[in-house]
Amino acid sequence: QITLKESGPMLVKPTQTLTLTCTVSGFSLNTLGEHVGWIRQPPGKALEWLTLISWDDNKRYNPSLRSRLTITKDAAKNQVVLTVTDMDPTDTATYFCAHRMPGNDYGKYNFDYWGQGTLVTVSS
Amino acid sequence: SYVLTQPPSVSVAPGKTARITCGGDQIGSKSVHWYQQKPGQAPVLVIYYDSDRPSGIPERFSGSNSGHTATLTISRVEAGDEADYCCQVWDSSTDHVIFGGGTKLTVL
Numbered sequence: 001q002i003t004l005k006e007s008g009p010m011l012v013k014p015t016q017t018l019t020l021t022c023t024v025s026g027f028s029l030n031t032l033g034e035h036v037g038w039i040r041q042p043p044g045k046a047l048e049w050l051t052l053i054s055w056d057d058n059k060r061y062n063p064s065l066r067s068r069l070t071i072t073k074d075a076a077k078n079q080v081v082l083t084v085t086d087m088d089p090t091d092t093a094t095y096f097c098a099h100r101m102p103g104n105d106y107g108k109y110n111f112d113y114w115g116q117g118t119l120v121t122v123s124s
Numbered sequence: 125s126y127v128l129t130q131p132p133s134v135s136v137a138p139g140k141t142a143r144i145t146c147g148g149d150q151i152g153s154k155s156v157h158w159y160q161q162k163p164g165q166a167p168v169l170v171i172y173y174d175s176d177r178p179s180g181i182p183e184r185f186s187g188s189n190s191g192h193t194a195t196l197t198i199s200r201v202e203a204g205d206e207a208d209y210c211c212q213v214w215d216s217s218t219d220h221v222i223f224g225g226g227t228k229l230t231v232l
Contacts, residue, residue, distance in 0.1 A: 037221065047159075047167065047210055049221035060219050063125070096166055108173055109214040109221060110157035114166040 002026035004036070004097050004115035011121050012087050018120060022080040022097030029075040030055055035100035036080045037111060038071065040093040048093075052100070053080060089122045126215040128224035135230045142198040144227045146211035149192065154213045156194040158187060161208045161226075170209075171196060198229070206231045 008020035020038075027034055037052035051061045051071045061069050070083045080097060095118055098111035129147040136142040146156060156174050159167035169178050171187035174194065184199045198205055211224040 039221075039223075046225045047161075047212075047223040049223060052221065060221075062220065063218070101169075101172060105155075106219065107214050107216055108155040110155075110169060110172050110212060111159075111167075112169050112172070112178065114168070117166050 002099055002113045004099060004113060006095060006097050006115045006118040008095075008118060008120065010119060011123065013124050014088055014122060016087050018082075018084040018087050018091070020082045020084075020095055020097075020118065020120070022082070022115060024078050024080065024097075024099070027099070029073050029078065029080065033102045033104070035109075036073070037098050037100060038080075038082045038095060039098060039111070040091075040095045041117075042090075042093040045093075050095075051082065087122045092120065092122045094119045125218060125220070126213070126222050128211055128213065128222055130209075130211060130224040130227045132225070133228045133230065135232055136198075136201050137232045138201055138203060140201055142201050142205070142229055144196045144198075144209050144229065146194040146196070146224050147192055148194075148213065151192055151194050151213065152190045154189075154216075156187065156189050157212045158196045159210045159212065160205075161210065162206075167210065201229075201231055203231050205229060 003025050034055040038050040053071045068085045073080045097115045099113040101112040158171040160170045161167040174189040175187040186197045188195050208226045210226040
């Protein structure tokens with residue numbers, strides 16, 4: 001059974017760096033074809049894809065946030081880490097990590113399992 | 125960048141059929157996925173690859189995709205179907221995941 005769980009601070013100050021951890025179980029981050037992504041959702045607004053990382057460390061970033069995002073993984077710890085620099089009140093959102101449905105075709109990319117999400121508020 | 129357009133809201137009476145659209149340039153050439161999200165919960169995949177259902181999703185949920193519009197259809201709508209629904213594709217021109225703006229389904 002695949003599960004994902006986000007952890008990290010609930011409150012950060014403007015200009016600080018946010019670090020969130022996604023701890024996964026039920027699959028290995030080093031297994032061929034496995035991917036994990038981060039998605040966020042401001043209160044009352046739509047989902048926004050942030051980034052993804054593949055089993056072979058291939059990474060993709062939302063171009064509008066590219067300069068502020070970093071995604072890494074530690075397969076031994078079953079963790080995927082997201083860092084967001086220079087946080088702003090507009091970054092207040094629930095941050096989700098999610099598992100990609102296995103497949104070879106990026107054109108069919110989707111997320112079949114999601115973490116519960118963690119609400120991060122940016123305020124001084 | 126690629127844009128997915130959804131109506132902000134759709135209303136339907138119980139027992140009737142709800143259709144939620146997702147518009148995009150030549151979206152028919154892409155694989156579309158749909159998520160259901162209830163308040164305070166994580167999204168749940170309800171349709172993938174345009175029209176496939178994950179295990180556990182009722183047959184009342186179906187999907188289609190052609191031309192510039194993909195459609196999520198919910199037959200015999202129940203009160204428990206009230207939720208936000210969001211479409212998603214992979215934009216191969218930029219190698220990015222794209223989400224639609226979401227549609228709030230209200231069961232009257």
